[in-house]
Amino acid sequence: MGCRTRALAEELLRVVAEGGKLLPDPRRRHAGRGAWLHPAPACLDSAERKKAFPRALRVQGPLDTTEVRAQIGPEARPTDDQGSGLAGHRKQVDPS
Template sequence: MGCRAPGSRSALLRVVVVQDQLVVDVARSMPGRGAWLHPDPGCLELATRRRAFGRALRHAGPLDTAPISAELESDLQGHNDAG
C-alpha cells in the first residue's frame, strides 16, 4: 500500500481500523475493511505520508499509526535477535 509494489498476502501485514487506531490483524480475520502493507518501516512511512490508510480503509479523520510502527519494530528486533 505504501510503496505500491505487489506482494503475496502471506508476505504482507493486514491492517484494520479499531476506534481510530490502526491495528495489525495477525490472524487476518478481524471484521471490517483491511489494507495490506509490506512489513517494512519505509513502506509504512510512504503510506503515512501519502495518507493512504484513510483512503484504503475508507476512514475519515486522523489515524494513529503508532501500533503499526511498534509492530514493525518488534518484528525487526525479533529477526535481528534470531540472526
C-alpha cells in the same frame, strides 16, 4: 500500500481501522475492511505521507499508527543488500 509493490499475501501485514487507531491484524481475523502493507518501516512511512490509510479503509481523519509501528519494529528495517526490504520476507523452500 505505501510502496504499491505487489506481493504474496503471506509477505504482507493486514491492518484495520478501529476507534481512530490503525491496528495490525497478523492472523487476518478482524472484521471489516482491511488494507495490506509490507512489514517494513519504509512502506509504513510512505503510506502515512500519502495519507493512504484513511482513503483505503474509508475512514475520516488521521489514524494513530503506533501499534502497527510496534508490530513492524525496528528490526524489520531493510538493509542495503535487500533494496526495498522485501527480499528478506520471502519463504525459502528446501529443494530436496
